[in-house]
Amino acid sequence: MRRQYFTWSWFVLAVVLTAYGAFSLIYNHVHGKDISILGLAFLVGGTILFAVYFVLFFLDFRRKKDAGAKEKTPEDRPAETEGKPDESAQKKETEETIPKPAEKAKRTYAAPSGKSYHATGAPSRRESGSGYVRQVGYGPVLRINEDEVLDMRCNTYYRIEGNFVYQNGRGVLYEISGNRIRDAFGSYLFEISGSNVNKVFGGYYASFGGGYLQTHDQKEKFEVPSDLTISQKLVVVALLLS
Numbered sequence: 001m002r003r004q005y006f007t008w009s010w011f012v013l014a015v016v017l018t019a020y021g022a023f024s025l026i027y028n029h030v031h032g033k034d035i036s037i038l039g040l041a042f043l044v045g046g047t048i049l050f051a052v053y054f055v056l057f058f059l060d061f062r063r064k065k066d067a068g069a070k071e072k073t074p075e076d077r078p079a080e081t082e083g084k085p086d087e088s089a090q091k092k093e094t095e096e097t098i099p100k101p102a103e104k105a106k107r108t109y110a111a112p113s114g115k116s117y118h119a120t121g122a123p124s125r126r127e128s129g130s131g132y133v134r135q136v137g138y139g140p141v142l143r144i145n146e147d148e149v150l151d152m153r154c155n156t157y158y159r160i161e162g163n164f165v166y167q168n169g170r171g172v173l174y175e176i177s178g179n180r181i182r183d184a185f186g187s188y189l190f191e192i193s194g195s196n197v198n199k200v201f202g203g204y205y206a207s208f209g210g211g212y213l214q215t216h217d218q219k220e221k222f223e224v225p226s227d228l229t230i231s232q233k234l235v236v237v238a239l240l241l242s
Helices: 002-030 039-072 071-082 087-097 102-109 116-121 230-241
Strands: 130-135 139-145 148-151 155-160 164-169 172-177 179-182 188-193 196-199 204-211 212-217 219-223
Touching: 002 039, 039 148, 102 155, 139 230, 155 230, 172 230, 179 230, 188 230, 204 230, 212 230
Parallel strands: none
Antiparallel strands: 130 139, 130 219, 139 148, 148 155, 155 164, 164 172, 172 179, 179 188, 188 196, 196 204, 204 212, 212 219
């Protein structure tokens, strides 16, 4: 949001400087006066701002276009492995066809305890949390349903897929790397270290504790669900504190 405000302010300043400079030069020319140095400086400055604005706009457009093309790559990978045989299934089938001694067979069919199953099976995946994020004194601002996040302030949906956060109708918005989150293919914004929330290039900024997210200056405080994953916390921080 701050980036959009800065871009709009830049554009408005370019328009004002160019318009004032052009008007001043035309007015002095029509009335036979000397060229206004200030008006000429405003015109040149506005023209430079316009040039920089359009260059940045073009680069941002190219970046979003490249990001949209990369969205499809995580979905294409499973298709490459569909045709491959399941090696674990083949190994299990082979083991079942080999005759075993009576004692081993007896141990195989003994009912395993819950502990031994978890010890030998694949590690369980932690479920994502769900619930509402409420701003103290105002009410709910975000609704979290596992990997889907609704910003109730502007009725915008986001979804977490692997290391990427997508905004519905726009594409990739953020990228998550461990305990850090950044703009899509841009600069890092925040990192979570323990209970502290740090700006990557600004130091300590906020903290999680007692079911709350609170900025260090205590100006903003949010009630958050206690079972959020690190990815969900990073998305909450990016949406509420950016």
